[in-house]
Amino acid sequence: xSSTSSAIEVHGLLKSYPNHVAVAGIxxxxxxxxxxxxxxxxxxxxxxxVEILEGYRSRDGGSISVLGVDPANTDVRAxxxxxxxxxxxxxxxxxxTVEEVISHFAGYYSNPKDxxxxxxxxxxIEKRKxxxxxxxxxxRRRLDVALGILGNPELLxxxxxxxxxxxxxxxxxxxxxxQLKNDGTTILMTTHYLDEAEALADRLAVMINGKxxxxxxxxxxxxxxxxxxxxxxxxxxKSNLELTDAPTDFVNQLSSRIGGxxxxxxxxxxxxxxxxxxxxxxxx
Amino acid sequence: MSQSKLPSTLKIGIxxxxxxxxxxxxxxxxxxxxxxxPVLLLLIFGSVFKDEIAPGVTFSQYFVAGMIxxxxxxxxxxxxxxxxxxxxxxxTLKRLxxxxxxxxxYFIGKIIxxxxxxxxxxxLLLIFGxxxxxxxIPSDSAHWITxxxxxxxxxxxxxxxxxAFSSVPKSGRGAxxxxxxxxIILQFFSGVFFVFTQLPSWMQNFAAIFPLKWLTQGMRAVFxxxxxxxxxxxxxxxxxxxALFLGIWSIAGFFLALKTFRWEK
Numbered sequence: 001x002s003s004t005s006s007a008i009e010v011h012g013l014l015k016s017y018p019n020h021v022a023v024a025g026i027x028x029x030x031x032x033x034x035x036x037x038x039x040x041x042x043x044x045x046x047x048x049x050v051e052i053l054e055g056y057r058s059r060d061g062g063s064i065s066v067l068g069v070d071p072a073n074t075d076v077r078a079x080x081x082x083x084x085x086x087x088x089x090x091x092x093x094x095x096x097t098v099e100e101v102i103s104h105f106a107g108y109y110s111n112p113k114d115x116x117x118x119x120x121x122x123x124x125i126e127k128r129k130x131x132x133x134x135x136x137x138x139x140r141r142r143l144d145v146a147l148g149i150l151g152n153p154e155l156l157x158x159x160x161x162x163x164x165x166x167x168x169x170x171x172x173x174x175x176x177x178x179q180l181k182n183d184g185t186t187i188l189m190t191t192h193y194l195d196e197a198e199a200l201a202d203r204l205a206v207m208i209n210g211k212x213x214x215x216x217x218x219x220x221x222x223x224x225x226x227x228x229x230x231x232x233x234x235x236x237x238k239s240n241l242e243l244t245d246a247p248t249d250f251v252n253q254l255s256s257r258i259g260g261x262x263x264x265x266x267x268x269x270x271x272x273x274x275x276x277x278x279x280x281x282x283x284x
Numbered sequence: 285m286s287q288s289k290l291p292s293t294l295k296i297g298i299x300x301x302x303x304x305x306x307x308x309x310x311x312x313x314x315x316x317x318x319x320x321x322p323v324l325l326l327l328i329f330g331s332v333f334k335d336e337i338a339p340g341v342t343f344s345q346y347f348v349a350g351m352i353x354x355x356x357x358x359x360x361x362x363x364x365x366x367x368x369x370x371x372x373x374x375x376t377l378k379r380l381x382x383x384x385x386x387x388x389x390y391f392i393g394k395i396i397x398x399x400x401x402x403x404x405x406x407x408l409l410l411i412f413g414x415x416x417x418x419x420x421i422p423s424d425s426a427h428w429i430t431x432x433x434x435x436x437x438x439x440x441x442x443x444x445x446x447x448a449f450s451s452v453p454k455s456g457r458g459a460x461x462x463x464x465x466x467x468i469i470l471q472f473f474s475g476v477f478f479v480f481t482q483l484p485s486w487m488q489n490f491a492a493i494f495p496l497k498w499l500t501q502g503m504r505a506v507f508x509x510x511x512x513x514x515x516x517x518x519x520x521x522x523x524x525x526x527a528l529f530l531g532i533w534s535i536a537g538f539f540l541a542l543k544t545f546r547w548e549k
Contacts, residue, residue, distance in 0.1 A: 054382060056378070056381065056382070056548075076384075078384075080382065081384040085382035087375065087378060087382065089375075090375040090378075090379060091374045092374045092375045092376035092379060093307075093376070094374075095306075095307045095310040095311065096306070096307060100303075104300075104303050105383065107291055107295070107296060108296055108383045108384050108385045109290075109291075109383075109384060110289055110290045110384075147379070151383070
């Protein structure tokens with residue numbers, strides 16, 4: 001059942017709660033070494049799916065393999081030593097400093113990263129002596145990430161990792177995640193930010209109502225590559241818009257018709273967010 | 285990645301113990317209140333009841349024995365049954381569960397915290413008792429051996445039962461309201477605030493089901509003169525029965541803690 005090329009394999013995963021079906025039989029594969037993003041509106045079943053894969057929740061049906069084993073049926077300690085988890089919002093360890101928390105948790109793993117290196121990597125050097133309760137939302141999140149990567153995980157789960165970050169902190173976080181990928185870490189993330197998925201993910205899945213709508217790459221999701229280009233420009237004080245499959249041709253013709261500089265010219269393809277909203281809009 | 289061995293359960297547990305103590309010491313209000321609470325009660329009761337309850341036995345002497353016993357229940361059972369639901373709410377337990385640290389390491393950390401907190405309370409109580417109320421402290425090893433095993437069994441049973449009971453409160457916020465009344469009633473029924481033999485017999489019988497009654501009796505065997513044994517319900521200290529009851533509660537607490545412990549709400 002263990003496979004060298006996939007870190008996570010999911011077949012027909014089912015999970016129901018008393019009043020609703022959270023996960024309605026999904027199939028999913030995350031390849032070793034890739035960053036895989038799980039997208040979807042609130043209540044789509046993302047967190048339930050991820051928590052089953054993390055070994056937090058039981059399932060009602062289907063088979064899963066995470067790093068070659070079934071989390072529900074394994075030597076939990078040895079398996080947990082190989083994964084890292086960054087949960088959604090936490091508020092524990094309020095009385096402890098960044099440094100104290102990180103060096104304490106390092107003692108849980110067989111082969112932890114260097115504490116100073118981790119603090120530096122998540123950008124908390126200046127806050128190393130600050131207590132949990134003194135950290136801003138974004139700094140707290142970085143502490144969560146530090147604890148997630150501390151054990152040198154082969155597989156890292158990130159549940160909405162950059163919620164509450166300012167734009168600069170998000171860029172720095174993205175660099176950190178790319179660095180982890182370069183080091184060979186497989187990453188499964190959920191996010192609400194489409195630009196984040198586009199910047200980081202090798203592949204992504206859109207989940208809605210407990211089902212997976214599509215698995216693709218950011219460039220190809222929802223027929224994005226085949227979508228018409230939008231050419232917009234101004235002429236005689238009026239703005240114009242043209243949707244076309246051949247934007248180069250169109251701009252050439254426009255140029256020779258107008259002669260010289262075309263005012264406010266812009267050629268664009270729908271971004272990931274446009275595509276995503278269109279996809280879930282059809283379903284909701 | 286994982287050629288090197290995982291740290292042992294005990295090693296992680298001890299490191300959790302130090303962390304728990306550090307966290308506890310940083311909550312200044314609760315440190316003062318928890319550690320000095322028995323002393324505070326001794327000051328109140330010692331000033332109100334000045335009579336001897338038997339020739340040569342002051343109420344304060346009787347009360348110190350009861351306060352050490354109920355300190356075990358406060359620190360072990362009550363504190364844990366309240367703080368564990370709070371740690372379940374704030375994500376401490378969920379985070380821990382996502383790491384290779386086993387639940388037993390978490391329990392070991394709690395036992396260490398209770399042990400240290402309890403030791404400080406006993407020392408403070410005895411210092412104030414001796415200085416202010418002339419409490420006498422046993423001078424022979426036999427009494428201290430009794431003290432040690434009663435303390436240890438009290439610590440273990442009360443900590444494990446606290447962990448087991450921590451699954452009862454639905455949230456950290458409501459925990460105190462569920463747990464505190466139970467402990468206060470048991471203290472009244474078990475002869476902490478009053479001389480046990482003066483309580484109505486139904487109260488005595490009810491209290492005899494739970495560990496606190498046996499803990500107070502054990503501490504009386506340590507701190508009261510041997511002549512007082514004749515005034516106990518059975519006419520003796522019943523050390524064997526004390527060990528048996530506390531032992532049974534410790535074993536029951538162990539299985540209950542394992543069976544009912546919940547990581548999440």
